[in-house]
Amino acid sequence: MKKLFRHALVALDQSPASEAMVKCLPDLKEFGTQSVTLFTAAAVAHQNHPTDEEKRKWQGRLDEYAARIGESGTFEVTAQVDYDSKTPVPLRILKGAREAGAGYIIIANRGHSTFREMLLGSTVTALLQQSDLPVFLIKLRQDDTGNSDRPVLRCITPCRDAFKHILYPTDFSDTAQFAFEILQRLASGPAERITLFHVQARGKVDLTNAAQLEEFNRIDMERLMVLSQELQKKASVDVDIALSQGPAARMIVDKARSVRATMLVMGSQGRGYISDIFLGGVTYQVLRHTPVPVLVIPARRG
Known part of the structure; x- marks a missing residue:
């Protein structure tokens, strides 16, 4: 338990959501996190065979993020790009977390429907469903004052709070x-x-x-x-x-x-009448509707 939050894998897709996450990461030192692995599951034109240009693009951007976080002196930072595009992204994230020795995963979710409920992206949904590690889900929204050509996203609830x-x-x-x-x-x-x-x-x-x-x-x-x-x-x-x-x-x-x-802070599956549904049904609905960040704890395995 003492080592649980020592090392985090941070899943970044190098979109505006990643910019928002990089800005808030130093605030999460309160978890007791000492090191982070920045991880991107890259999409490449030819499966498992990235070109030099693709490598420069993906790795270069991730290295930029790592340098910015490193300047804060908050964490030890490593950056890893995975090019196994034949494997679903959630499984690549979980594999990356295991190989990095991470105790938990940080990922962001963004967007809402016309009914103002949060839309869980397919990657986030599948990751939460399959993860055997705690997942800290940060909620983001678009800042309407940003540049419409490249939207600016911000944490709905500041991570520092x-x-x-x-x-x-x-x-x-x-x-x-x-x-x-x-x-x-x-x-x-x-x-x-x-x-x-x-x-x-x-x-x-x-x-x-x-x-x-x-x-x-x-x-x-x-x-x-x-x-x-x-x-x-x-x-x-x-x-x-x-x-x-x-x-x-x-x-x-x-x-x-x-x-x-x-x-x-809540478990991923309870004992209710609909506990066979993804994330126990209740947790899934909470994740869709609350703007508050959620630490989702998976069922104990084994």
Whole structure:
């Protein structure tokens, strides 16, 4: 656990999104990260056989990013371009992370639909679905004051503020417990405030049965209190607990907004009725709708 955040692989596609990520990376030193590998899965004209010009283009741009980050003195930086264009990009990112010895992956997501919900790109979606490493997902939006020929993207929630208030939604599943272990690491480090939040599942509680509702509330509040006490044993961090009923994803997004959360930490798959759907269904919907950066913790493997 101590080594988890020491080395990050940063997935960059060398688009305007990459510019925004490079600017915010030094702010993520609060994770305890000491070194980063900048990684690009390049698209080349001839599979696995890049021309010298293509190599100069891809590697040159990545080296520029590395030099800019290196000037800050925040991290040790390496830059790697992968040209295996026959392999899907998410698998290339995961392979790059393993080969680099990274403990977690940083990637950005951008865009929204006409209904103002975040659109998860195919690469981000597949990466989150397949990753056995934690993934820190940064949310970006276009700055309308930028040059329309080359749009300027910025973090919706500044990365420097990510640790001010962490919202941890839990369904008390094994994956949520693993996410809690990582939350404890953050609590003893950079976190300033943490809210522990549980949404009682639809069908689990009969809202018309006052006695049953009271009993479920008592049990779940006791569980949240135990987690709160565990956090406070390890660190002097402010901890709030909260309980709600309703559609889990909507309640989590609303809670993040109402408490002004600056980051979410949550497991990738829970124990709910739709846990067989990608990212447990709930996590996927939260990722689509929240503007807050999310640290997604995969289920423990093996």
